Amino acid sequence: MIERRSFAALLFALPAAALAQGADPLPSWRDGPRKRALLEFVAAVTREGSADYVRPSARIAVFDNDGTLWVEQPAYVQLLFILDRIRALAPANPAWQQDAVFRAAIAGDLHGAMAGGNEGLMRLAGAAMAGNAPEEFQAIAAEWLKTARHPKWNRPYTALVYQPMLEVLRFLRAAGFGTFIVSGGGVEFVRAFSEETYGIPPHQVVGSSFALTVDEEAGRLMLRREPRVDFIDDGPGKPIGIARHIGSRPIAAFGNSDGDYEMLRYTTEGAGRRLGMIIRHDDAEREFAYDRESHIGRLARALDHAPTRGWQAVSMRDDWARVFG
């Protein structure tokens, strides 16, 4: 438990705009070491004259998306989108019935669709998502997100974002931070909902991408997403995506799997005060319990390194008073 006095001291050290009348900026977080780490970090880097002070333009915070900001079980939402889209496009593509991976996808058989491994998934992804312009694809994805429902809660996926993390996003922005998503998911898929759902504009989303080409069509330039992966923003790709796209080293990083390990290291190995945070899925009742065993969002190495690297491992079960809004 955080002490009353130090808690109040922290509140007063925070920028006025961040806190209306001393209200708790993180009401869905239970008091404890993780909440305290968040509050102390923000107080330290925003306190002018302190050794930890960071000027606003260098206050960059990066967030993984799947499993860090929203649900990633029983499968990445984008994969569920791909299966639905393959099913929708199937009548116009009868040849797909000759292919076991596509047949499984059309039947809505998640395991069968994944049986082709990475190569099979890439073929499904290309067939489901490429060939169109980025704007066109974003519109398709946004439309799907309006109607699709999660099998466990029967709610739209954009309702299954973590309320405590929405509070972190708002809290950091009120303290002058730029908040960025750095996702292994497709950049245009995440951009289809990031602004409305997280308040993060398209240009602050870094993600994996297909190659783009420029053509002329009916007297207008036409950008086309080719069924060929151009960049994988996962694992060691995350620091590369950050350097390329954001152009400065973040001071805070939030992830939930080993795919975020390099991003957490790149962030917290920088000079000065840093924050690394890992969301642990250990709440079978309110969400899902998985970590080391999962084929999706596997968390092992990053968790093993957390104590020596000073990363905060957040327990969904213990640290979050509420999971969804």
Added chain:
Amino acid sequence: MIERRSFAALLFALPAAALAQGADPLPSWRDGPRKRALLEFVAAVTREGSADYVRPSARIAVFDNDGTLWVEQPAYVQLLFILDRIRALAPANPAWQQDAVFRAAIAGDLHGAMAGGNEGLMRLAGAAMAGNAPEEFQAIAAEWLKTARHPKWNRPYTALVYQPMLEVLRFLRAAGFGTFIVSGGGVEFVRAFSEETYGIPPHQVVGSSFALTVDEEAGRLMLRREPRVDFIDDGPGKPIGIARHIGSRPIAAFGNSDGDYEMLRYTTEGAGRRLGMIIRHDDAEREFAYDRESHIGRLARALDHAPTRGWQAVSMRDDWARVFG
């Protein structure tokens, strides 16, 4: 000349924050069709309820850098940096003396250094700029910009930015726009000065880039810029860089050469009110006069298409009351 009454009407239509007590937001622009086009465009897209209204998050303006925001003659500033850097590194690389292109660079012979064509320039660029981390390279470039001087004016390059364009950047930002640089130059080179010089943070700079790799060095992750071009953000590369990085189609674009042609088209071919603007270098007295004939910043096709596409061709000589601050 803009009429008194319509000018006043425009001023009142602009957001209050943009204009202190009706002061002219573009004092270095002479009254005339180009200034009027700028004012009218911003008034139209910010006027709530108007057919041309654009919500703030979609107010994206893109700017070429060399020749649009700062001087690009007698050579791109980055090329002058490369030559200086080759000269500085030469004592540690005696083998360079065996290579005619490097010998010319070391001697400060611009024409000799360019005689090797693109291939020769890429070798110089790789030797001068690769092998380090992005942060390290930005520090080297920033240091050079502090001491280097332009041969014509003997002033730092960052003092040779166009005052009228600084006013456009500020004016657009005050009207809720996001301002982005989309440059053929190296992304880290531009990031080394964009925030201080233009008020544009690193993550709002799109540019050409070397490939990045991730290594481990002394127990820390190390990003390294390899001497291998990864992306050329010029010509048709500009719409690709915009789609990848910004993720939405701009509504205003500013350029000065045929390298900006596709960016101008991509911007102005979108639905709704758009602004395309081309800076013409026709002022031999205050800056340089070049256009169609130049080997740097050649402007021909974009200028030929301007009338039919509704792009505004700005004359430095006639439309700008002042060139530098």
